[in-house]
Amino acid sequence: MIEVNDVVKKFGRKEVLKGISFTANKGEITCLIGINGVGKTTILNAIMKLTPINSGEILVDGKKVTKSTFEKITFIPDSTIMLPGFTINEAMDFMNDYYEVWNQERANEFLKFFRLNPEDKISTLSKGNTAKTNLLLGLSLDVDYVLMDEPFSGIDMFSREQIAEVFTTHLIEDRGVIITTHEINDIEHLIDKAVLLDEGEIYKEFNTEEIREEEGKSVVDVMREVYRG
Numbered sequence: 001m002i003e004v005n006d007v008v009k010k011f012g013r014k015e016v017l018k019g020i021s022f023t024a025n026k027g028e029i030t031c032l033i034g035i036n037g038v039g040k041t042t043i044l045n046a047i048m049k050l051t052p053i054n055s056g057e058i059l060v061d062g063k064k065v066t067k068s069t070f071e072k073i074t075f076i077p078d079s080t081i082m083l084p085g086f087t088i089n090e091a092m093d094f095m096n097d098y099y100e101v102w103n104q105e106r107a108n109e110f111l112k113f114f115r116l117n118p119e120d121k122i123s124t125l126s127k128g129n130t131a132k133t134n135l136l137l138g139l140s141l142d143v144d145y146v147l148m149d150e151p152f153s154g155i156d157m158f159s160r161e162q163i164a165e166v167f168t169t170h171l172i173e174d175r176g177v178i179i180t181t182h183e184i185n186d187i188e189h190l191i192d193k194a195v196l197l198d199e200g201e202i203y204k205e206f207n208t209e210e211i212r213e214e215e216g217k218s219v220v221d222v223m224r225e226v227y228r229g
């Protein structure tokens with residue numbers, strides 16, 4: 001489990017995270033939802049220790065995040081191009097050399113699934129294929145937790161559907177996944193837990209199935225209630 005406990009993050013005088021707490025379980029997809037600038041990326045960066053926090057704590061399987069915890073987590077950034085100078089093949093070789101937990105079999109499945117050409121140079125790929133390559137490189141690491149920042153941002157409908165499909169296949173298995181998004185439509189039916197953020201605070205955290213069964217509401221219904229007051 002990833003536990004984010006009362007985390008405060010300031011940039012200068014601006015308090016971007018105002019005491020955020022939530023948990024993300026293994027075998028579940030947790031979605032951090034909120035409009036632009038509410039602090040979604042900052043939370044992922046804080047979990048990955050890419051940005052220091054001012055107070056609070058983040059635990060992975062009950063332990064503070066250290067070098068060895070990092071081996072359990074992979075972070076797939078948004079449209080940032082990873083390893084741009086390489087072809088997809090060279091990038092996979094690099095990952096294989098660099099990470100003990102690299103799983104080439106899974107990478108080959110992703111190549112087929114996304115119909116990517118391993119000879120293509122990463123810097124020349126379309127936005128959708130860049131996102132798919134990022135997913136391939138991130139999800140072919142045998143880790144327990146996967147953090148994804150806006151995996152659907154700026155990507156055409158068909159590629160989005162294909163990316164969403166990954167979440168319903170064995171390619172994710174029983175990992176704990178945290179996704180950020182401001183567009184819920186593509187993944188509403190896939191997520192287990194929704195964490196609604198506004199201005200650095202958590203408005204509501206809920207199990208999507210429970211709210212569907214008990215209150216007959218979709219995530220979008222809850223978002224309308226929360227954000228439109």
Ligand SMILES: Nc1ncnc2c1ncn2[C@@H]1O[C@H](COP(=O)(O)OP(=O)(O)OP(=O)(O)O)[C@@H](O)[C@H]1O
Nearest residue numbers: 011016034035036037038039040041042043180182
């Ligand atoms: N390095 C930084 N220095 C100063 N302010 C920052 C920095 N990084 C982020 N911020 C500010 O923190 C706030 C939260 O940013 P963050 O990127 O986490 O939001 P977000 O919810 O991921 O937004 P988006 O949906 O647009 O990606 C924003 O107001 C942003 O301007």
